[in-house]
Amino acid sequence: xxxxAADGGYLSGLGFESEKPAGLFRWLTTVDxxxxxxxxxxxxxxxxxxxxxDAMMIRxxxxxxxxxxxxxxxxxxxxxxxGFTMLFFFATxxxxxxxxxxxxxLIGADDMAFPRINAIAFWLLPPSLxxxxxxxxxxxxxxxxxxxxxxxxxxxxxxxxxxxWTLYTPHSALLANPxxxxxxxxxxxxxxxxxxxxxxxxxxIFTERGENVTWSNLDIFSWTLLTTSGIILFAFPVLGSSLxxxxxxxxFGTTFFAVDGGGxxxxxxxxxxxxxxxxxxxxxxxxGLVSLILPxxxxxxxxxxxxxxxxxxxxxxxxxxxxxxxMFSTGMDPRLRSSFMAVSLAIAIPSAVKTFNWMxxxxxxxxxxxxxQIFCVGGIMTFxxxxxxxxxxxxIPVDLVLHDTYYVVGHFHFIVMGVIxxxxxxxxxxxxxxxxxxxxxxxxxxxxxxxxxxxxxLAFLPMILIGYEGLxxxxxxxxxxxxxxxxxxxxxxxxxxxxxxxxxxxxVQSYRLGPIVTDADVWNLRExxxxxxxxxxxxxxxxxxxxxxx
Amino acid sequence: MKRPLAAITGGVTGIAVMSVLLLFLEVETRSNLAIxxxxxxxxxxxxxxAFGFVLFVLxxxxxxxxxxxxxxxxxxxxxxxxxxxxxLAVVLWVVFVLTGRGDLSGGLLAIYVIFTLLAHLxxxxxxxxxxxxxxxxxxxxxxxxxxxxxxx
Numbered sequence: 001x002x003x004x005a006a007d008g009g010y011l012s013g014l015g016f017e018s019e020k021p022a023g024l025f026r027w028l029t030t031v032d033x034x035x036x037x038x039x040x041x042x043x044x045x046x047x048x049x050x051x052x053x054d055a056m057m058i059r060x061x062x063x064x065x066x067x068x069x070x071x072x073x074x075x076x077x078x079x080x081x082x083g084f085t086m087l088f089f090f091a092t093x094x095x096x097x098x099x100x101x102x103x104x105x106l107i108g109a110d111d112m113a114f115p116r117i118n119a120i121a122f123w124l125l126p127p128s129l130x131x132x133x134x135x136x137x138x139x140x141x142x143x144x145x146x147x148x149x150x151x152x153x154x155x156x157x158x159x160x161x162x163x164x165w166t167l168y169t170p171h172s173a174l175l176a177n178p179x180x181x182x183x184x185x186x187x188x189x190x191x192x193x194x195x196x197x198x199x200x201x202x203x204x205i206f207t208e209r210g211e212n213v214t215w216s217n218l219d220i221f222s223w224t225l226l227t228t229s230g231i232i233l234f235a236f237p238v239l240g241s242s243l244x245x246x247x248x249x250x251x252f253g254t255t256f257f258a259v260d261g262g263g264x265x266x267x268x269x270x271x272x273x274x275x276x277x278x279x280x281x282x283x284x285x286x287x288g289l290v291s292l293i294l295p296x297x298x299x300x301x302x303x304x305x306x307x308x309x310x311x312x313x314x315x316x317x318x319x320x321x322x323x324x325x326x327m328f329s330t331g332m333d334p335r336l337r338s339s340f341m342a343v344s345l346a347i348a349i350p351s352a353v354k355t356f357n358w359m360x361x362x363x364x365x366x367x368x369x370x371x372x373q374i375f376c377v378g379g380i381m382t383f384x385x386x387x388x389x390x391x392x393x394x395x396i397p398v399d400l401v402l403h404d405t406y407y408v409v410g411h412f413h414f415i416v417m418g419v420i421x422x423x424x425x426x427x428x429x430x431x432x433x434x435x436x437x438x439x440x441x442x443x444x445x446x447x448x449x450x451x452x453x454x455x456x457x458l459a460f461l462p463m464i465l466i467g468y469e470g471l472x473x474x475x476x477x478x479x480x481x482x483x484x485x486x487x488x489x490x491x492x493x494x495x496x497x498x499x500x501x502x503x504x505x506x507x508v509q510s511y512r513l514g515p516i517v518t519d520a521d522v523w524n525l526r527e528x529x530x531x532x533x534x535x536x537x538x539x540x541x542x543x544x545x546x547x548x549x550x
Numbered sequence: 551m552k553r554p555l556a557a558i559t560g561g562v563t564g565i566a567v568m569s570v571l572l573l574f575l576e577v578e579t580r581s582n583l584a585i586x587x588x589x590x591x592x593x594x595x596x597x598x599x600a601f602g603f604v605l606f607v608l609x610x611x612x613x614x615x616x617x618x619x620x621x622x623x624x625x626x627x628x629x630x631x632x633x634x635x636x637x638l639a640v641v642l643w644v645v646f647v648l649t650g651r652g653d654l655s656g657g658l659l660a661i662y663v664i665f666t667l668l669a670h671l672x673x674x675x676x677x678x679x680x681x682x683x684x685x686x687x688x689x690x691x692x693x694x695x696x697x698x699x700x701x702x
Contacts (some may be wrong), residue, residue, distance in 0.1 A: 501668075
């Protein structure tokens with residue numbers, strides 16, 4: 001146990017007096033929701049950096065028209081791994097981590113409802129990431145052994161899969177590479193972890209709320225996480241079942257997705273019945289964070305709180321009615337197609353309600369351009385572009401032209417790299433003082449914010465244009481005429497990458513050496529009456545910590 | 551802890567993480583960068599990967615950390631030893647890139663340059679941070695955060 005720090009008694013970071021064991025053992029055995037939240041966040045950050053490496057390698061290949069950097073197989077493996085890693089191991093765990101840390105504090109609970117299940121849910125994730133990216137890990141082991149003269153062929157037999165993150169059959173069912181089976185099992189495992197975490201969040205919010213926390217004054221972040229967890233509860237089991245069916249098709253001679261069985265289209269229905277709600281599983285927590293953080297730096301209360309909650313719930317319900325818009329070009333019945341078009345267009349309404357409410361919150365407010373606010377407003381900007389391009393894709397005639405082109409890639413990256421990642425960055429800055437007891441370098445934070453906005457537009461607007469010109473996605477080579485736009489896009493990706501490195505440096509160095517926070521009101525929230533529960537909790541923590549030095 | 555021992559501990563930590571990073575990079579890029587051949591060239595043993603790698607590890611564990619210990623006060627970036635370690639690592643990286651790049655060109659060279667720089671920065675950071683942690687009584691002095699000061 002450590003009790004006194006060298007800086008004269010102010011105990012910074014996580015190192016304050018506690019009953020917990022010290023060092024590595026603490027992190028391996030913890031059931032404290034705050035520790036598990038930190039573990040989730042660290043895991044998600046590591047996965048994001050790994051997935052970001054894939055992205056930089058993809059953009060390197062696309063810098064020139066030919067396949068002259070990686071082989072086509074490596075390129076296919078790269079975008080597949082990038083998708084898996086970012087969706088399942090970065091975005092989902094990042095928000096689950098924030099939920100774990102902050103929901104109990106925000107609702108006045110001591111801990112999550114099931115602390116041990118919480119720990120299990122987290123500890124399922126590292127093995128599932130290893131399974132999904134298993135080929136690389138075994139090859140690293142193989143190369144290590146080969147370096148000392150032991151050559152174990154089995155370790156080299158797993159090739160990174162080249163299926164794309166959607167795992168479309170028949171390709172994924174027929175691919176001989178045994179690594180595909182490990183990917184399916186790894187995804188299944190991560191799905192179990194996600195469902196456990198979701199159940200925990202739902203039960204915690206329903207049963208562990210403090211006496212003065214009612215449904216009407218529940219904070220917006222908890223509302224969105226509650227909705228998200230509800231979607232997870234219905235969507236992920238479908239993914240789990242479909243994955244097991246695919247495993248059975250590959251290994252045990254079943255014909256769920258074979259032409260003489262359910263057919264390849266069955267996979268698409270099942271996959272997108274999970275896959276489209278998954279999009280909202282990722283974006284709703286981001287919306288929640290924007291709704292939470294934006295008002296604090298606008299000096300005004302969130303405009304239309306109730307309608308933000310209603311629109312969240314509406315998106316949660318509608319998200320299950322839009323899956324077939326990924327399949328407009330498969331030749332399904334036109335009547336069915338038009339009904340899915342109607343629902344897909346309808347889901348734009350609650351999304352727009354949120355956007356207009358955020359704008360109204362800023363209207364006439366006293367806006368402070370701190371790093372979290374730059375990311376919130378930048379996130380709204382990218383969400384508008386990503387959302388409007390989505391409305392176009394939702395209409396059948398446009399979709400038939402643009403389906404499977406770069407337009408789609410540009411559209412969803414404006415959302416996943418734009419608003420989703422931006423909200424995660426906003427939260428990382430906004431709560432950094434609370435998590436570490438120190439302040440980050442604010443100038444670097446702002447630079448990171450502006451770089452990211454410029455980077456996202458430079459990287460993904462060209463993709464929209466490339467898609468309009470009709471270039472299909474998922475090819476390592478392309479005609480010469482696309483070179484200028486592709487190079488602008490790669491340049492944008494580089495800017496995003498530089499921003500991420502600035503963020504990483506800032507987070508690590510500020511955690512070690514940043515100025516120590518002694519007043520819980522780091523963001524001057526008292527002025528506008530928004531000194532919310534988590535900061536009040538932080539204030540009591542600071543008081544308890546400083547007691548020791550007296 | 552005695553300063554040489556602290557420096558070597560830092561070197562072990564740094565070289566362990568750096569080796570794993572390079573190994574991951576090698577496998578992730580499907581051996582296109584031939585990173586360990588580059589390591590061998592860097593260590594002055596072109597073609598002999600195993601022996602070159604041993605030299606690389608020995609240099610990373612003993613030579614650079616002890617040099618870092620001796621030169622620490624003269625390296626810019628202080629007082630944080632981790633920043634100084636990164637400065638030293640950048641110097642090492644320049645040599646690494648110049649001696650090790652082989653016949654890489656174009657996109658591969660860009661990937662090689664950027665990711666080996668990141669691996670070196672990790673090495674330098676860990677070397678300095680571990681060394682600093684083990685030689686001083688505690689974390690560096692930090693000022694208190696003042697919300698009204700907008701300059702930082």
